[in-house]
Amino acid sequence: MQVQTPAAAGPVLSLDGIVKTFPGVRALDGVRLELHAGQVTALIGENGAGKSTIVKLLTGIHQPDEGRIMVDGRPVTFPTAQAAGQAGVTAIHQETVLFDEMTVAENIFIGHAPRTRLGLIDRRTMRDRARAILQGIGADLDPDARLRDLGIASKHLVAIARALSIDARVVIMDEPTAALSHKEIAELYELVEKLKRQGKAILFISHKFDEIFRIADRWTVFRDGQFVGEGMMADVTEADLVRMMVGRSVDQIYPKRPAQIGPPVLTVAGYCHPTEFEDITFTLHRGEILGFYGLVGAGRSEVMQALFGITQPSKGACRIAGDVRVIRTTAQAVDAGIVYVPEDRGRQGAVKGLPIFQNVTLPSLSRTSRGGFLRLAEEFKLSRDYTQRLDLRAASLDQDIALLSGGNQQKVVIAKWLATRPRVIILDEPTKGIDIGSKAAVHDFMSELAAEGLAVIMVSSEIPEVLGMSDRVIVMREGRIAAEFTGRDMTPENLVRAAVGIDRPARGEAA
Ligand SMILES: Nc1ncnc2c1ncn2[C@@H]1O[C@H](COP(=O)(O)OP(=O)(O)OP(=O)(O)O)[C@@H](O)[C@H]1O
Ligand SMILES: [Mg+2]
Structure with missing residues (x-):
């Protein structure tokens, strides 16, 4: 007897001739896409190419104007999110809506909580199933914890757990690693492997080529809402994909200009916080780009939030252009010439x-x-x-x-x-979620403003970005400054060692 392998069976889900317009924008213009069982398809394209719009069509948030969606070769429609869920399609969104006042388990099972025979929510089953799903994705979270007490990364895991609480055949991940730490990213990759082995078809949207090459089997590229091409990962290079998505080749050399480093603008002395960081002391100069590297959770963002008056240090002083300044509110920070571009821009940045x-x-x-x-x-x-x-x-x-x-x-x-036009700008993960072509524009602008005398602090977890853009790098670990590097000491090895706490081998010691 011959067993048909899933790969030979054709796509689990396919889209063909899909058009979606919004007032003034043709977000999708006749695109196609195929998802296969047991395989990861990477959907690649610039900011605004139409990737998240595809996700919304597949999860019943929007309806296509034209074109067909097919499951197992049969046309389907997803008039509601529930309809998509029933057809076995689930998504981990760029911005999953979670509820701060509810528990982890409640957030996971919103809309489909297990019920008792009397029709009441079966809390015990819900908690047990939540715990099992969380364990399955390696998330060490208490199902009874309130969401508001969790950090961004943990909330993201809750969003993932919610998506997996539906027994799905198609799992969609829209920039799933954007808010995760190194350890959590590794766990997410494992999760993807596990889902592949279970035969699920996975749509993976990401701007990070290293992870696309690591986990995807197939690729599809969109540009300006149009289908550009598709194929197997084994048959393309990163340069090929970049050329298809941007329409030109992109110079990946960092546009850092030599800057005239001027006098100190910001001096931070002995900043402490009861729980987040300790004894943070450093000086930032005019025209300088100072990189802050560290693992997620090392306390970098917390220091920056204190400098911007979102939180208050318990101890320590800060001088701006020589004057001692007390910064207890963001208004005082802006007044002193310090601004902060947060990492979680959706919530802390844009006024919808x-x-x-x-x-x-x-x-x-x-x-x-x-x-x-x-x-x-x-x-x-x-x-x-x-x-x-x-x-x-x-x-x-x-x-x-x-x-x-x-x-x-x-x-x-x-x-x-x-x-x-601040004196000091703090950019927290400035290019997270930004496509490879626009990244260069952001870096270029940053470098030019520094050359004009702006002092920049750049918090980044991307080593090439930190090394490519910074004049000097401070590495934080567990709430403290672990090391500082300049010039030829700014190497990937030195940064990683300092971030994870491995001491440098003494000079002359055999490796
Ligand atoms: N509800 C809407 N109304 C109007 N325009 C919209 C709406 N939703 C999306 N768009 C537009 O559709 C286009 C595609 O957006 P989409 O969010 O799909 O991009 P994307 O590929 O996910 O980009 P990114 O990498 O930045 O997340 C953009 O021009 C966007 O402004
Ligand atoms: Mg998007």
């Missing part, structure tokens, strides 16, 4: 419901308003300048920021803070 141009000019209003009137033309000009420099892709600057793709929203938030 406001047009793009107002999102950019919001904190710079004193520059664009005269005698109490907002100068619309000036607001527009300022936003246009800054967003163009960051390679923003938007139909118009009048558009609500909420309608932009994830990566483009991030560019607006970066533009907004740069437009305030």
Whole structure:
């Protein structure tokens, strides 16, 4: 008897001739996509190429204007999220909506909680199943913990657990590793392997080529809402994929310009926090890009939040341009010339419901308003300048920021803070979620502003970015400064060793 292998059986899910328009934008223009059992298909494209829109069509959030969605070769429609779930399609979204006031288990089972015979929510079963799913993905979380007490990375694991609580044949992951630490990323890769072995068809959306090459079996590239090509990972190179997605080859050399490092702008002395960090002391100079490297959870973002007045240090002092400044609120920080572009830009950065141009000019209003009137033309000009420099892709600057793709929203938030012309800008993971072509634009702009005298702190977990852009690197580990490197000591090995706490072998010692 011949057993048909899943690969020979044709795609589990396929899309053909899909068109989706939004007012002013043709987000998808006749695209195709195939997902196969036991294989990972990477969907690759620039910010705004239409990747998340595909996810929304497959999960019943939007309906296609034209084209067909097929499961096992049969046309289907997903009028609601429930319909998609029943057809066995589940997604881990870029922004899964979770509820802070509910427990982990409640968040996992929203809408499909196990019930007792009386029709009440069966809390014990729910908790047990939640625990089993969490264990299955290597997440050490208490099902009874309130979501609001968890960090971003843990919340992401809850979102993953929620997606897997539906018994799915197709699992969609939209930038799933963007908010995870190294350890959690490794666990996610294991999870993907496990799902593959179970025969699930996986759609994987990512801007990180290393992970695409590591876990994907197939690729599909979209550009400007159009299908560019598809094939097997074994048959392409990174350069091929980049050329297809951007339409040109991209120079991956970091555009760091030699900067004139000036006098100290920011001096932080003995900053402490009861739980997050201890004895943080460093100086930042005019024109300098100072990299902060460390594992996720090392306390880098927490230090930055204290410098920006989101939290308060329990001890320590900070001088800006020589003057001692007490920063207890973000308004005081902005007043002192410090701004912070957070990592979690969706929540802390963009004001949804406001047009793009107002999102950019919001904190710079004193520059664009005269005698109490907002100068619309000036607001527009300022936003246009800054967003163009960051390679923003938007139909118009009048558009609500909420309608932009994830990566483009991030560019607006970066533009907004740069437009305030601060003395010091703190960029937390500035290119996370930003495509490879736009990354160069962000780096270029950063480098140019530093050359004009801006002092930059760049928190980044990407070693090539840290090494490529920084004049100097501070490595944090477990809430403390573990090491500082300049010049030829700025090597990947030194950074990693300091971040994980392996001491450097003494000079001359055999390796
Ligand atoms: N509800 C909407 N209304 C108007 N335009 C929208 C809406 N949703 C998406 N768009 C537009 O559709 C296009 C595709 O967006 P999409 O979110 O699919 O991009 P993406 O490939 O996921 O990008 P990223 O890498 O930045 O996440 C963008 O131009 C976006 O602005
Ligand atoms: Mg997206």
